[in-house]
Amino acid sequence: MTARSLRIVHTIASIDEEASGPSYSVPALATKQAIQNEEVSVYSVGKAGTYLRDRFTHCRFKSDFKGYPVLGRMAVSGSMLRSLRQAKPDIIHNHGLWLMPNVYGAWVKNDTKAKLVFAPRGMLSPVALRFSAARKKAFGSLFQNRALSSVDLFHATSEQEYEDIRAFGLEAPVAIIPNGIDVLQNGPAAQPKKKIVVSLGRIHPKKGLDRLVRAWSLLEADFPGWRLLILGPSEGGHADELKRLAANLSLTRVQVREAVYGDQKRELLARAELFVLPTLSENFGMTVAESLAAATPVISSKGAPWQMLETKRCGWWIEHGSESLASCLRVAMSISPDERIAMGLRGREWMLQDFSWDSIATRMTESYRWLMDGRRTGPEWIRVLE
Numbered sequence: 001m002t003a004r005s006l007r008i009v010h011t012i013a014s015i016d017e018e019a020s021g022p023s024y025s026v027p028a029l030a031t032k033q034a035i036q037n038e039e040v041s042v043y044s045v046g047k048a049g050t051y052l053r054d055r056f057t058h059c060r061f062k063s064d065f066k067g068y069p070v071l072g073r074m075a076v077s078g079s080m081l082r083s084l085r086q087a088k089p090d091i092i093h094n095h096g097l098w099l100m101p102n103v104y105g106a107w108v109k110n111d112t113k114a115k116l117v118f119a120p121r122g123m124l125s126p127v128a129l130r131f132s133a134a135r136k137k138a139f140g141s142l143f144q145n146r147a148l149s150s151v152d153l154f155h156a157t158s159e160q161e162y163e164d165i166r167a168f169g170l171e172a173p174v175a176i177i178p179n180g181i182d183v184l185q186n187g188p189a190a191q192p193k194k195k196i197v198v199s200l201g202r203i204h205p206k207k208g209l210d211r212l213v214r215a216w217s218l219l220e221a222d223f224p225g226w227r228l229l230i231l232g233p234s235e236g237g238h239a240d241e242l243k244r245l246a247a248n249l250s251l252t253r254v255q256v257r258e259a260v261y262g263d264q265k266r267e268l269l270a271r272a273e274l275f276v277l278p279t280l281s282e283n284f285g286m287t288v289a290e291s292l293a294a295a296t297p298v299i300s301s302k303g304a305p306w307q308m309l310e311t312k313r314c315g316w317w318i319e320h321g322s323e324s325l326a327s328c329l330r331v332a333m334s335i336s337p338d339e340r341i342a343m344g345l346r347g348r349e350w351m352l353q354d355f356s357w358d359s360i361a362t363r364m365t366e367s368y369r370w371l372m373d374g375r376r377t378g379p380e381w382i383r384v385l386e
Contacts, residue, residue, distance in 0.1 A: 006368055008033060009087055010042045011105050012095040013075045017233070020202070021286035022095050022121055025179040030056040032180075032361035043084060045075045045101060059083060074139075075099045084108045091368045092116050093155070097123040098139050106147035115371045117175075118148070119155040122283030124164040127206060127303070153371050153382075155364070157284040158305035162383065164283075173384045175367040180357035181289040183348065193337065195226040197329065198272040198296075200265065201287050203256070204235045208278035208301060208320070209242055215278075215326035217249040223333050227253045231260060231268075269294040273340055274332050278325055279303040289355060292347035297340055299328050314347030 010030055015023040026042060034040040034055035042053075046060040061080035065071035081104045084092070092105040092114050109116040122128055129136060136144075154174040156162040162174050199212055209230055216228050230242060239256050246254040260268055269275065275291035275298045282304035291298050298315035300306040309315035318328045332340070363381060370378040378384070 005037055005039050007039045007089045008091045009089040010093045011101050012044050013099040013101045014044050016046055026095055028357055032357045043080055045077050075101055089114050095119045096121045098136055103143045103147040106150040109150055115152045116150055117153045117155055118151040124168050125281040127281030160305040161283040171385050173382055175382050177363050177381055179284050180360035181293050181351050181355045183293045183351050193273050194271050196272045197228045197274045199276045200231045203232045203239045206280050208280050211322045212278045213242055213245050214322035217251055218326040219330055220251055230256045233259050269296050272296050277304055293351045295344035295348040297343040312346055312350045314343045
């Protein structure tokens with residue numbers, strides 16, 4: 001007998017910021033679940049309207065206090081809360097923390113039979129908790145902590161995020177399911193690689209990009225044909241800080257630029273010789289997966305859960321710090337181009353095998369059904385505290 005379709009609502013403050021990992025991964029998950037015949041909607045705050053997008057329904061709700069200094073940033077939306085109650089979902093899958101859309105699911109769950117699944121999206125890591133700590137503590141006391149206590153199942157994208165959830169004192173079951181990645185079946189574009197090292201994503205102090213610039217200063221003179229590109233949306237003027245740092249260090253082949261998206265981003269990643277993620281803390285690191293899918297080797301700090309880069313022989317997983325990063329870059333830039341190509345192809349094959357969205361969506365939906373059935377034991381990716 002075929003199981004009935006699940007009514008799934010994904011809640012998130014916004015998916016408008018293209019450089020944000022959830023802006024890609026949440027719609028991608030929703031799309032695959034819809035293709036697998038589930039009834040899927042994504043609720044977010046933005047310009048009000050309902051749209052059919054890639055098989056799922058995207059419902060956007062107006063912010064009640066847009067333009068107000070404090071309340072406006074909290075993404076308060078009474079219309080989103082009312083619609084969520086009226087939807088009567090089987091599953092509310094929330095993504096993120098510290099904004100009002102991230103507590104609405106708990107309020108609705110308490111009034112309905114819905115099950116609440118909660119993806120912290122890296123926001124429970126010690127490093128993330130230190131940013132705007134006072135604001136998060138206040139919001140937690142008022143709203144978020146009670147919402148977290150109502151969660152039926154947490155969704156972690158890595159072992160490290162599982163540890164962060166437990167370290168925060170949360171005891172609900174955890175499904176450890178990574179984000180997926182789209183890998184073009186015909187492989188990356190047949191373009192020659194260029195001697196470019198790329199770091200792409202939000203330009204924020206948490207990303208450790210100042211360490212990358214300092215590392216580059218230790219080797220720029222020894223690699224005259226190479227360039228370092230740092231691309232992404234600047235937060236809090238951090239891009240200008242990096243430009244000043246590069247100027248103060250007399251670096252001539254470092255560029256800090258605006259983000260690129262879509263085909264332009266894929267082409268850049270495919271043509272780069274190396275991708276670097278020097279982050280202090282990351283629950284997943286979508287740009288790592290995107291780079292590997294483009295057959296580009298990756299250097300990642302241990303702030304991101306990519307230790308398998310070395311096991312799969314497609315990159316390096318290194319300690320924090322400018323000196324360790326400079327040492328690794330020196331090795332990666334010194335090996336032969338053919339060796340880097342071979343590493344990139346191994347990375348692409350890994351993405352095809354383990355990170356396809358079809359597989360990820362299937363595991364996630366199996367987790368929902370386990371939760372609704374109330375079974376004690378579940379799939380191997382679900383951890384339950386005894």
